[in-house]
Amino acid sequence: MTDLTEKGVKVREAYRFLRLASTTVKNQALKAIADSIDMNRGEILDANSLDVLQARNREIKESLIDRLALTEKRIDGMIQACHDVAALPDPVGEIETTWVQKDGLRISRERVPIGAIGMIYESRPNVTVDASILALKSGNSVLLKGGSDAINSNRAIVQAIKRALKTVGLPGGCVELIEDISRDCVMEMLKMREYLSLIIPRGGSSLIQFVVNNSTVPVIETGTGNCHIFVDYNADLSKAVAIIDNAKTQRPGTCNAVETVLVHEKIAGKFLPMMKETLSRKNVELRGCERSRQFAEMIPATEEDYETEFLDLILAVKVVNDVKEAIEHIERYSSHHSESILTEDYSNARYFLKAVDSAAVYVNASTRFTDGGEFGFGSEIGISTQKLHARGPFGLRELTSYKYTVMGDYQVRE
Incomplete structure (x- = not known):
């Protein structure tokens, strides 16, 4: 034996x-x-x-x-x-x-x-x-x-x-x-x-x-945690930056850390420089699509970047037209772990909650809360x-x- x-x-x-x-x-x-x-x-x-x-x-x-x-x-x-x-x-x-x-x-x-x-x-x-x-x-x-x-x-x-x-x-x-x-x-x-x-x-x-x-x-x-946050057209931008900072840098090696941020095109010009400034102080490397690189300096993102659970101070970024395109991106690349929408639009929030097929879906909160202790389960x-x-x-x-x-x-x- x-x-x-x-x-x-x-x-x-x-x-x-x-x-x-x-x-x-x-x-x-x-x-x-x-x-x-x-x-x-x-x-x-x-x-x-x-x-x-x-x-x-x-x-x-x-x-x-x-x-x-x-x-x-x-x-x-x-x-x-x-x-x-x-x-x-x-x-x-x-x-x-x-x-x-x-x-x-x-x-x-x-x-x-x-x-x-x-x-x-x-x-x-x-x-x-x-x-x-x-x-x-x-x-x-x-x-x-x-x-x-x-x-x-x-x-x-x-x-x-x-x-x-x-x-x-x-x-x-x-x-x-x-x-x-x-x-x-x-x-x-x-x-x-x-x-x-x-x-x-x-x-x-x-x-x-x-x-x-x-x-x-x-x-x-x-499962692995290729988690997403979508910043909608009317999100509180300062609070959105703080949430992304928390979701990426508090403990980047955890499965509930954000790996991709999707940004509505209407606020990309104002929001991305704000996010870049904050995350640069934490040594986060940004990898962005062509549209996002028009507003802030980033490394060009590849298809693989959107598929990757980095578990590191690396963040993929993409500018999208609206909440529907954000959900389509999540559906394609997500590991169905945790996704969040930052918005003041009630209809978009309800649509996101219903349409996103992941284990935990948030409105105006960090993905880092997906945890047994945080959910009141004692542990996980x-x-x-x-x-x-x-x-x-x-x-x-x-x-x-x-x-x-x-x-x-x-x-x-x-």
Whole structure:
């Protein structure tokens, strides 16, 4: 039996235990994890410093190192996430609806855990905590496969989680980490139908497509974020600049950062120089269409630029005739993650909300809000860009399925 198979057995057996655990025990586990992360924060930060150093030695770009790096504040965020998820209602056992058939059968639809879940992700050690606590609260075990760049951080975090699980009597197999960083290991994991009920990939488009194309285990995609903001003809220009600045520069390496700005032709001459001035101070490189370059200095944009999730201080720009052309551009290039319109036109706002086919659609707000914590879900396991079962921030409820329970009085079907 390989090491990966052993871990598969552990998470499968742990799920059989965990799905019967009470809400009280699960919440005790989350609070114990918070305490353990706090007690072991020095060890976690030291391990993360090694990962960051190795990433810099490989000349990884800073926006991606930002996704990898942990700070005292981010450790505090992990701890708070544990408490936030513990405070959420437990979806397991929830009766969604009940009815009585004419033959007297009482049928109910009840929320249940999905099973043992495989999580494949890149960078961002906080995902290790988010995936673990959401899985535990929803009664699922989880097999984690993080990226090689965060292996030391993930190892330290999972060790802290396992210490906490032991204190509340839950099996260590509730959370398992694969430490083999080879691609062959990923391929083996994708074939573990005997042990895993679901695979969730979280990362770049190449990782997600590899998982989708090779997995024999059901997959829910947490998609890439080629996000757009459209600045309409009557938008408040100063506020629009501030929103774009936030959406691009606050954390450019995240999937909800804006990658393309579309500008109505009526305000392009005034707006683009304003945007250029602000973003230049943040070292943002603008890549614009021919029309946009008439109003501000930019690098010529290519077709590939409009298709790209940069995850960097790079922004594609295009001038459009109206809201309909903006939506056509989004429909062509978007990854269906998050899009926003900045406008004072109510009709255009309603049309944009209805016509744009993405997981999160905004009016007069930054795309950076597409996040489980910001949506009140406590945390998230990713942002789903598909439509089956889960869409948008993938939180606690989305980690459950349902079953029908039927109460009878010795009826037989005629």
